[in-house]
Amino acid sequence: MAQIKGTGVSVGYEKKIVADNINFEINEGDYLYIVGENGSGKSTLMKCILGLEKVVAGNIVYGDNLKQKEIGYLPQQTFIQRDFPATVQEIVLSGCLNQLGFRPFFGKKEKQRAEEAMKKLEITDLAKRSYPELSGGQQQRVLLARALCATGKVLLLDEPVAGLDPYAQEQLYTLIYKINKEEKITIIMVSHDLEAAKKYATHILHIGKEKSVFCTKHEFLKENGGCLF
């Protein structure tokens, strides 16, 4: 059974359908790129997978004992406030919140989990630093560590490298790839970056005005020669 499977999914907002008949199947350890033009419905599809919005038609089912709240999420940067007084540690730890149940405070287990996430993303030395003082690349790594705290299974990333300099982009891509390979965590990424998609993805979902295509990277490279749809 696939981890996440979408059949005949249509997404849109305010009752207007932006993309319809999207089919995809994601298995454990996959690295899926969702590509498409601006306004094609990529981010909306992502919100549907997260359960933040409802699909207009079709359905998305979760398998392999995956619960919807076990999906870690890295939002588009614009959602995060730039001058919020919070330390890196506070933010990463807040990712463990979905494991608290009815307990009000974090215990040893959650603190250790946050510690490990920070180590994986190489931000342990930033733990006491304040979030607004960090560079864009560092901030993204903090949010990624938080997402990692929230999940052991699937990470959803919404344009994680947008606005970063090339070096920081490369660093973030490498870290995400490492998480995918070493932790066997499924990665779903919304992106414009086809070059990176060719390099890292196992599957590609292209959302277009006429039709949406889901295929493995090899099919994608073979049929299109890797050029745009």
Place this chain on the structure above:
Amino acid sequence: MSVLTLLTEYLSRPMVRNALIVGTLIALCASLLGTTIVLKRLSFIGDGLSHVAFGALCIAMVFSLTDKMIVVLPITVLVAVILMGTNDNKKIKGDAAVAMLSVGALAFGYLLLNKFPGRGNNNISGDVCSTLFGSMSIMTLSNTDVILCIALSVIVVIFFIVFYNRIFSVTFDENFAAATGIRNTLYKLLLSVIIAVVIVLSMQLVGSLLISALIVFPVLSSQRIFRSFLSVVISSAALGVSCAVIGILASIIFSTPIGATVVCVNILVFAICFVFGKLFFRK
């Protein structure tokens, strides 16, 4: 008579002690919730709600109710829930909706009070002025008022401590919280109810036009100096309380209006924190 003997003289009076207790508690609650309100960019909602509370108070006055809270509290809570809930609604933008509502409530309340002054009420402008800018009513608190205020404050503080981690998450990044299964709407609902309660409470201290100051200033002052959420929360609670105590005492000594004095002390503290932060903490 020196200031010190004057103070001890005043402090021996129960009504001054009551005023101090209530004032401090209100300031504590307002500054705690202020962290969420300010950081979530909802300051204008606090302001709007206080005007709605004024409108509700006018209705209560028209009907000459002895216990005005019966009207004021439910109306304010209801409006708070609606405002916080429809924050993402795109039909009328949040800030414009609040502006409409707050001016509307202000005008409606004043109109009503002028047209139908309650029984035995012949000092309308005095009444309006004291609800807008706070009155000496804090000096005439009954024991039940004080107990009610203590109880509500304890509830607010306990709520804030128990849900501290959830409040942080929802304040920092609502989308992430919702995506990872935090019950966003529930916490927002609880928060808006509590914000409404605190606003109605603080009307007694500073009046409805000045409430925002209690909510906004301690947080903004703390933000100049501290960089972590926890330290900002603790410091704004401390600043809020000390400003209230200093303000109330100062207003007694110099016989100035309580609300305005407390707010001025807050402004002064903000200025100090601003300079301090610029000198020592900013790059």
